[in-house]
Amino acid sequence: MFHFRIQPDSYIPPSKQLVDQIQFAIASGQYNPGQRLPSTRQLAQMTGLHRNTISKVYRQLEEKGLVESITGSGIYVKAQGHEGGTQSVSPILEAYPIAQTIIKQSLDELLLQGFNLGQIKKLFLEEIDWRLHCNALVIVTVPSIDIGAGEL
Numbered sequence: 110m111f112h113f114r115i116q117p118d119s120y121i122p123p124s125k126q127l128v129d130q131i132q133f134a135i136a137s138g139q140y141n142p143g144q145r146l147p148s149t150r151q152l153a154q155m156t157g158l159h160r161n162t163i164s165k166v167y168r169q170l171e172e173k174g175l176v177e178s179i180t181g182s183g184i185y186v187k188a189q190g191h192e193g194g195t196q197s198v199s200p201i202l203e204a205y206p207i208a209q210t211i212i213k214q215s216l217d218e219l220l221l222q223g224f225n226l227g228q229i230k231k232l233f234l235e236e237i238d239w240r241l242h243c244n245a246l247v248i249v250t251v252p253s254i255d256i257g258a259g260e261l
Contacts, residue, residue, distance in 0.1 A: 111139045115156045123158055127166045129223065135175055135186055136220045142188035146176060173225040189226060 111134040115123045134140045147155065149163040156163075167184050170176045177187045202209045219229045 113152070113156050115158060117157075123156075124162050124166050124169075127152075127156060127158065127163070128169055129221070131166065131170060132173075132175060132223065133221055136217060140186045142186050144186050145182075146184040146186065148183060173223075174227065175225065 111130075113127060113130050115126050117123070119126065121129075131140075131146070140146065146152075146167075149160045149167070152158070152163045153160045167176060167178065171178055171184075174189075175187055176184050178184050216226075216229060219232070220226075224232070
């Protein structure tokens with residue numbers, strides 16, 4: 110079982126500390142999809158936080174799509190869609206294996222910062238779209254008789 114540690118003298122709020130630690134535990138595979146997380150009572154005893162704070166943390170994790178609450182049963186780690194299967198490797202990644210390492214490290218860092226996979230995808234796509242937009246070619250057309258456009 111993962112040991113959660115809350116630092117009361119930290120400038121980071123205790124609930125944020127706990128959210129980050131649970132996200133890390135999930136991202137690092139210490140809590141697997143379908144695995145039950147500690148109850149609010151258990152986690153309150155482990156961390157010294159109030160049960161309402163634990164409930165708030167679990168709600169935040171549920172909003173991020175990392176856990177799901179099953180009434181009367183508990184809180185469970187939600188499958189993210191890439192567990193247990195084999196990942197097909199694109200020809201580009203086969204040609205440039207360092208790219209896959211960079212991508213995985215970037216994803217892991219963003220997950221640790223609190224982003225979920227949907228948000229990360231949006232961030233990457235927005236950045237790619239922006240770069241494509243900035244690299245767009247500008248085509249200038251002029252009539253067959255040059256009216257000074259050659260001076261542009």
